[in-house]
Amino acid sequence: MNGQRPCHAPMDQFEVADGMLQVGGRPLSDLVQQAGGTPFYAYDRRLMTRRVAALRQTLPEGIALHYAIKANPMPAVVQHMAGQVDGLDVASAGELRVALDAGVSAADISFAGPGKTDDELAAAVAAGITINLESATELERLAAIAEKIGHRPHVAVRVNPDFELKTSGMKMSGGAKPFGVDAEAVPALLKRIAALDVHFRGFHIFSGSQNLRAEALVEAQGLTLDLALRLADDAPGPVEMLNIGGGFGIPYFPGDRRLDLAPVSEQLEARLPAVRERLPGVEIILELGRYLVGEAGIYVAKVVDRKVSRGRTFLVTNGGLHHHLAASGNFGQVIRKNYPVAVGNRMDASASETVDVVGPLCTPLDILAQQVDLPPAQPGDWIVVYQSGAYGYTASPTRFLGHPEPLELLV
Ligand SMILES: *Cc1c(COP(=O)(O)O)cnc(C)c1O
Numbered sequence: 001m002n003g004q005r006p007c008h009a010p011m012d013q014f015e016v017a018d019g020m021l022q023v024g025g026r027p028l029s030d031l032v033q034q035a036g037g038t039p040f041y042a043y044d045r046r047l048m049t050r051r052v053a054a055l056r057q058t059l060p061e062g063i064a065l066h067y068a069i070k071a072n073p074m075p076a077v078v079q080h081m082a083g084q085v086d087g088l089d090v091a092s093a094g095e096l097r098v099a100l101d102a103g104v105s106a107a108d109i110s111f112a113g114p115g116k117t118d119d120e121l122a123a124a125v126a127a128g129i130t131i132n133l134e135s136a137t138e139l140e141r142l143a144a145i146a147e148k149i150g151h152r153p154h155v156a157v158r159v160n161p162d163f164e165l166k167t168s169g170m171k172m173s174g175g176a177k178p179f180g181v182d183a184e185a186v187p188a189l190l191k192r193i194a195a196l197d198v199h200f201r202g203f204h205i206f207s208g209s210q211n212l213r214a215e216a217l218v219e220a221q222g223l224t225l226d227l228a229l230r231l232a233d234d235a236p237g238p239v240e241m242l243n244i245g246g247g248f249g250i251p252y253f254p255g256d257r258r259l260d261l262a263p264v265s266e267q268l269e270a271r272l273p274a275v276r277e278r279l280p281g282v283e284i285i286l287e288l289g290r291y292l293v294g295e296a297g298i299y300v301a302k303v304v305d306r307k308v309s310r311g312r313t314f315l316v317t318n319g320g321l322h323h324h325l326a327a328s329g330n331f332g333q334v335i336r337k338n339y340p341v342a343v344g345n346r347m348d349a350s351a352s353e354t355v356d357v358v359g360p361l362c363t364p365l366d367i368l369a370q371q372v373d374l375p376p377a378q379p380g381d382w383i384v385v386y387q388s389g390a391y392g393y394t395a396s397p398t399r400f401l402g403h404p405e406p407l408e409l410l411v
Pocket of ligand 1: 068112206208209210246
């Protein structure tokens with residue numbers, strides 16, 4: 001035990017009853033039975049609903065919320081989120097099918113991502129969704145495909161801005177990037193759009209992800225609005241939509257604090273009237289993935305073995321990096337840090353020993369938590385990894401070593 005180490009933000013979104021973690025009001029032990037064993041992911045739909053409602057309370061009136069499906073594309077989750085948000089953002093033809101299956105109207109779906117294939121562009125044109133253009137050549141391919149199909153495509157320009165979202169987990173703008181059209185090249189692209197038989201819808205400016213600092217988000221959003229208004233001078237038609245990105249982070253690691261959205265909201269409140277006056281009828285969109293669903297999910301694995309190696313205690317579980325690459329520290333992290341973990345069936349016991357929680361794979365990378373304080377756990381106990389509702393199952397190399405796939409439950 002070391003009281004000096006930074007702590008995880010409290011994981012109090014899930015209730016506990018009789019020492020058992022509850023998901024969606026149901027005890028973990030029931031969910032294990034229902035899943036037919038472990039490992040599995042469980043997502044709490046009430047928490048997702050609550051998060052969207054809280055966000056709408058905080059943000060100024062009239063901001064549209066989109067869910068970026070890649071965070072968690074489980075069809076049942078997408079279906080649930082479709083009923084909570086104003087639109088969906090997809091990044092592949094596969095995600096597009098999931099979005100359409102959820103019954104979302106084409107006008108509320110947009111498709112961003114570099115390297116859209118001709119088949120993906122054709123699917124998007126046929127569906128009538130908005131295609132966020134990532135390059136001038138993509139526009140030319142799209143126009144040719146649309147002419148063949150006989151539908152006028154709806155396009156927005158994804159802009160690679162000349163600034164970045166500072167201190168983001170993942171930067172996706174500023175400098176040379178595969179994402180979007182460099183801001184300085186956008187006026188020429190808008191001219192080309194005007195010359196083609198395509199319907200111009202607006203701009204998409206996404207500058208980064210997983211940010212916990214309100215002041216960084218405020219700065220990037222301010223610059224985003226400035227840039228959008230500048231680019232609008234050259235727009236070939238009314239700017240119907242302005243997607244200002246998202247990047248709202250959630251606390252994963254010791255020392256991370258929950259994002260305070262008040263400053264973000266204040267700036268939007270202050271600036272939006274002028275934006276709306278300059279761009280009448282514009283729909284202003286925030287696109288969020290992990291912020292909406294990440295905290296609503298857990299990953300559950302069973303302790304298979306407990307062993308001591310040269311003084312260090314290892315809990316060896318049946319789950320690991322093949323199901324949850326991000327928790328193992330191998331999904332974009334520079335320095336490995338622990339996700340918050342718990343022993344789901346011993347929630348009332350005190351964390352009286354320091355252990356390493358590892359998976360069954362024959363690689364030293366297969367770590368779920370290193371040197372964490374947990375209640376003494378035995379084989380058969382359930383290790384819970386919090387903050388696992390986004391970038392879990394579908395962001396993991398499930399074929400690696402040939403173990404069974406994890407189940408997903410939406411509770
Ligand atoms: C990945 C991605 C998102 C979602 O990011 P989160 O960090 O999950 O909120 C949103 N928009 C675009 C363009 C993305 O690529």
